[in-house]
Amino acid sequence: xxxxxxxxxxxxxxxxxxxxxxxxxxxxxxDRQTLAAIEAGQRKISxxxxxxxxxxxxxxxxxxxxxxxxxxxxxxxxxAHKDASPNLLHAFEEKAxxxxxxxxxxxxxxxAKPSALQPALALSExxxxxxxxxxxxxxxxxxxxxxxxxxxxxxxIRKLGTLVLYVDAPPSISGAACQVPxxxxxxxxxxxxxxxxxxxxxxxxxxxxTWEQMPPEHAxxxxxxxxxxxxxxxxxxxxxxxxxxxxxxxxxxxxxxDGQEIHRWLNSTASDFLVTAKALKWRLTNLGWxxxxxxxxxxDAKLTFNGRPKDQQVxxxxxxxxxxxxxHTGLAKGQLSxxxxxxxxxxxxxxxxxxxxxxxxxxxxxx
Amino acid sequence: xxxxxxxxxxxxxxxEAFRTRxxxxxxxxxxxxxxxxxYEEALTGDRLRPGYVEVxxxxxxxxxxxxxxxxxxxxxxxxxxxxxxxLDAGERHLFAHAxxxxxxWIATCADRAAVRIAFALGWKERICSLEVLSKPTxxxxxLKRHFTEDWLSQVRTDFMLGKLx
Numbered sequence: 001x002x003x004x005x006x007x008x009x010x011x012x013x014x015x016x017x018x019x020x021x022x023x024x025x026x027x028x029x030x031d032r033q034t035l036a037a038i039e040a041g042q043r044k045i046s047x048x049x050x051x052x053x054x055x056x057x058x059x060x061x062x063x064x065x066x067x068x069x070x071x072x073x074x075x076x077x078x079x080a081h082k083d084a085s086p087n088l089l090h091a092f093e094e095k096a097x098x099x100x101x102x103x104x105x106x107x108x109x110x111x112a113k114p115s116a117l118q119p120a121l122a123l124s125e126x127x128x129x130x131x132x133x134x135x136x137x138x139x140x141x142x143x144x145x146x147x148x149x150x151x152x153x154x155x156x157i158r159k160l161g162t163l164v165l166y167v168d169a170p171p172s173i174s175g176a177a178c179q180v181p182x183x184x185x186x187x188x189x190x191x192x193x194x195x196x197x198x199x200x201x202x203x204x205x206x207x208x209x210t211w212e213q214m215p216p217e218h219a220x221x222x223x224x225x226x227x228x229x230x231x232x233x234x235x236x237x238x239x240x241x242x243x244x245x246x247x248x249x250x251x252x253x254x255x256x257x258d259g260q261e262i263h264r265w266l267n268s269t270a271s272d273f274l275v276t277a278k279a280l281k282w283r284l285t286n287l288g289w290x291x292x293x294x295x296x297x298x299x300d301a302k303l304t305f306n307g308r309p310k311d312q313q314v315x316x317x318x319x320x321x322x323x324x325x326x327x328h329t330g331l332a333k334g335q336l337s338x339x340x341x342x343x344x345x346x347x348x349x350x351x352x353x354x355x356x357x358x359x360x361x362x363x364x365x366x367x
Numbered sequence: 368x369x370x371x372x373x374x375x376x377x378x379x380x381x382x383e384a385f386r387t388r389x390x391x392x393x394x395x396x397x398x399x400x401x402x403x404x405x406y407e408e409a410l411t412g413d414r415l416r417p418g419y420v421e422v423x424x425x426x427x428x429x430x431x432x433x434x435x436x437x438x439x440x441x442x443x444x445x446x447x448x449x450x451x452x453x454l455d456a457g458e459r460h461l462f463a464h465a466x467x468x469x470x471x472w473i474a475t476c477a478d479r480a481a482v483r484i485a486f487a488l489g490w491k492e493r494i495c496s497l498e499v500l501s502k503p504t505x506x507x508x509x510l511k512r513h514f515t516e517d518w519l520s521q522v523r524t525d526f527m528l529g530k531l532x
Binding site: 001044045046047048050051054061062064065066067068109331332333334335336337338339340342343348350351365366367 | 378379382383408412416417418419438439441442443445446449451452453454455456457458477478479480481482483484511512513522526530531532
């Protein structure tokens with residue numbers, strides 16, 4: 001707890017742009033060394049001093065004491081409709097931060113060791129779209145994603161130690177990539193159609209693997225503002241398309257088209273690749289297989305497929321099997337209380353019980 | 368447990384006492400107390416959910432002593448009990464209040480984390496189950512497993528064996 005408070009006090013001070021001397025004065029400490037010792041974890045803070053910090057920094061007590069919450073840490077990049085307001089994103093980010101912090105905290109308590117390595121792609125803003133696509137094609141081979149990479153991509157992301165969560169988000173939010181010390185996460189709005197979900201997974205993977213070289217915008221829309229943001233999004237889109245529709249497999253399908261009507265072919269092929277028909281159209285265009293003249297004949301309104309036909313699509317379970325399993329262990333071992341778990345997940349206790357049943361686990365409480 | 372004994376109840380116990388209709392009996396026998404957060408939590412919930420237990424506000428308040436927990440109590444508790452963040456707001460407030468109340472028994476038996484933290488705070492002798500609580504009152508509620516002495520004793524054993532936390 002001492003370490004948590006020390007770290008968060010320092011983060012809050014720095015966020016407000018205060019020096020140790022300035023905060024010392026506001027907190028009424030006799031000298032700067034007192035604050036320096038608290039921030040370094042060498043001196044305990046008293047309850048009175050903690051409350052004074054709460055007041056002076058304009059934060060709540062839990063900001064300093066709640067390890068099931070992200071405070072002063074974590075970088076998010078939301079994929080959202082341009083109508084999603086900053087308030088909506090902020091409120092949802094608060095919730096998502098709790099889920100990710102809970103995953104991390106329970107992992108610490110259960111002895112899960114995050115990798116010290118942070119995988120990264122050798123790409124930069126100056127990379128060409130061809131290079132982004134080539135890197136994706138290489139990953140398909142390296143990770144053995146097979147002929148329909150959409151079926152394997154989630155598992156591949158998890159192998160990198162990244163948490164994948166399927167969440168019930170407002171309709172204007174598609175998903176997010178999140179970088180937190182010790183835990184990376186991808187959030188996907190589980191109510192999106194299958195093709196869109198796969199595309200989001202691949203797109204967010206790009207951001208996680210290029211975050212340091214190309215930090216994404218906090219909120220990105222389909223029409224990003226600014227040349228730099230636009231460039232990064234285009235690279236991410238090229239990467240995602242190549243990852244989900246590898247040229248080697250796509251070429252065989254394209255050669256076997258045999259005069260089939262273009263809309264019908266795009267819809268059925270997109271269904272097989274579990275992607276959207278529109279994404280497939282752009283993939284063919286970028287590969288130079290659809291000419292401008294071909295493109296002018298394609299009517300987007302007829303590209304209705306978004307993965308498999310709707311009646312064959314399955315809604316992913318809420319959060320994920322690994323997340324719910326860790327939570328299950330946490331409750332069974334008394335690492336967090338049932339009411340606390342329900343509060344963090346924003347569920348009623350009954351809905352929390354349903355969550356365990358949905359993931360084929362016993363309900364670890366009888367309340 | 369003698370008549371008139373002060374007992375602090377958490378939200379889970381209040382709701383189960385209403386569900387099994389032993390609330391009146393235990394409040395007649397003991398001096399039942401709680402904190403504002405648990406009182407609020409007991410009155411909230413999704414009425415449309417199956418299994419929702421209606422807690423009658425008037426009956427709840429009638430003989431209940433409700434304490435307001437101060438910021439300084441919460442801050443002190445957070446500093447002395449580093450695991451307090453594993454508890455929800457009601458449980459945390461109740462524990463912060465219980466810190467300064469060596470005269471009171473605590474019924475917070477239905478949750479492993481709450482029991483584990485209470486034991487870690489040295490309150491092993493102060494924790495009781497709703498089953499034990501209701502016995503001398505004459506009420507014979509049919510309780511869910513987490514509210515029974517058997518369940519509490521199992522958690523106690525798990526704690527002693529280091530299986531919790």
